[in-house]
Amino acid sequence: MIKYPDILVVDDEESIRELAAEIFSKRGWNVEVAENAEKGAELIAKKKFDVIISDIMMPGISGLKFLKYVKEVSPSTAVIMITGYPSIDIAVDAVKNGAFDFIVKPFTIDKLELTVKKAVIMSSQAQRDEGATRRKVTTEGAEEISSVHTIDEALEKARDKREVFRRICELAHTIVDGDKAFVMLYDREQDELLIKTAINYDRAPTGMVISALKEPFKSVIENKCYSYSLVHDRELAPLFDKDYITGELLVIVPVIIKGEAAVLIGITLRGEGAREFTMKDISLLTNLSSKAALKLENISLTENILANIFTTIDSLIKALDARDTYTKDHSQRVTTYAMSIAKAYGCSDSLLESISFAGPLHDIGKIGIRDEILLKKGPFTEEERKIMNTHVLRGCEILKPLNLMESERAVVLYHHERWDGNGYPEGLR
Structure with a gap:
């Protein structure tokens, strides 16, 4: 029956x-x-x-x-x-x-x-079979936990906003098993959306500007919630890597920062034969969105802190130049010479960047040396020389909040080392 x-x-x-x-x-x-x-x-x-x-x-x-x-x-x-x-x-x-x-x-x-x-x-x-159902739910739960861990791990490795956008794009594409994915930055003043990155395109729409007043973007921004819709607007065809569209599925998820939709994640869905967009997808995309918001806020905060630190350091360098006429423009001249020598020796681009960044800061530790020693006209006594030599260590301490890379830190710490081992602070050969 x-x-x-x-x-x-x-x-x-x-x-x-x-x-x-x-x-x-x-x-x-x-x-x-x-x-x-x-x-x-x-x-x-x-x-x-x-x-x-x-x-x-x-x-x-x-x-x-x-x-x-x-x-x-x-x-x-x-x-x-x-x-x-x-x-x-x-x-x-x-x-x-x-x-x-x-x-x-x-x-x-x-x-x-x-x-x-x-x-x-x-x-x-x-x-x-209640038991079989429980096992299925447990397996799906384990898969979701694994996906959340992947999101955390991937975003943790991103060092700047550009890399965060790229990783968001890749993660969203993987989570939904979508066709294509893109990330848009919302300009509230202009009411425009700028595509920052996109993956799986023959003709990537990166750099494309779209009005934020178009649907479904307008609703997502206003309601601060995801959209799963059929798109017919032919002006949006490039998002699907097509010249025209008659109806394409698009998922848009907002990244909410300080209570506003600041970034939009877009995923185009595959056609016939594709797996269905599910609540699990929504849950994972929501997790991705919240983690991305936190990461972007942290990067913005770090950038602001670093900008303030650089402004302070620049002021210190100018103050040092004003104290010591010998030192005036010395740091920049040394950097110029060091860059020329490094290029002649065929040093890597990353090392050249380290020299360019840390070179102007190499004598910053002298700001902590007393005037009677720093400005002394004659030769130093043994005790004065020891104090003067501490400027490399003082420099590293001053720059500690910047979390310098090892190659950048080496410029500040070891710029008085010598080939014969008679330099300081470690007597390297």
């Missing part, structure tokens, strides 16, 4: 209840409806349902509280949440509390039918 699934539709909109009842009744499925969570709970107390479709925003008990109740009394029941006001936080809460899927209004009948079919299969399997 065939057992048809039992479906419960809980929504305060009568049109939604009637539509769902009509669709699934035609299949011979058993459908019941309730206009709020309280009525839904009464029906659940009398009967076990395979699938429940519930609105999130309802008068009285909210859909999320109703979801928690359902999962407590009937763990194997698949619950599909629907809403006309999508946000990343709500989507994540729904997934955390056991929702099978999350559908945004307005939705197509095909979308609703397909989601419910999958939910029926899942619910049936859960009822037949």
Whole structure:
């Protein structure tokens, strides 16, 4: 004997209840409806349902509280949440509390039918084998933890914003198994979006400027939530690596910094045969977005701190030049000579960069030497020489907050070493 699934539709909109009842009744499925969570709970107390479709925003008990109740009394029941006001936080809460899927209004009948079919299969399997379902959930959870770890690890290695944008792009593309991916920087004053990086393109749209007033970008920026939509705007064809489009799937996720959408992550989805965009994808993209926001804020903070430090150091160099006429412009001249010698010897570009950066700072430690020693006209006494020689160590200490690379630190610390080992501070040969 065939057992048809039992479906419960809980929504305060009568049109939604009637539509769902009509669709699934035609299949011979058993459908019941309730206009709020309280009525839904009464029906659940009398009967076990395979699938429940519930609105999130309802008068009285909210859909999320109703979801928690359902999962407590009937763990194997698949619950599909629907809403006309999508946000990343709500989507994540729904997934955390056991929702099978999350559908945004307005939705197509095909979308609703397909989601419910999958939910029926899942619910049936859960009822037949609770143990197998638990193992499946555990495996998926482990995979998600692994993905989150990958996000953390990848972003941690990024040293500047350009690299963060590139890594965001790569991670988003991998998470969703998308076709193409890009990252856009939002210019609030101009209401424009600039594509900073893109991957998997024959004709990369990097540098392309798009109006932030176009959909779906406008809604994402205003609502600070993700968008999963079908795009028809032919001006956006380059985002899909095409000359024109008739309807392409696009996911946009905002990176929220200081309460505003500052960066948008875009993923174009593959066509027929591609796997479906899921709540797990939303959860991982949300995690990526929040981690990216934190990383970008930290980099901005570091850049501001470094800018202030460089301004201070520049002032110290000028103060040192003013104290000692011999030292005036000395640091820059030494840097120029050192660069010429390094180039003649064929030194690497990275070493040349280190010399160029640290050269002007090599004598910064002299700022800590007393005037009677620093400005002395005659030869130093042995004690004075020892004090003067400490300027290389003082320089490294002053520059410590900059976290210099080893090659940059060496310029400051070892610029008085000699080939015969008679230099200082370590007598290197």
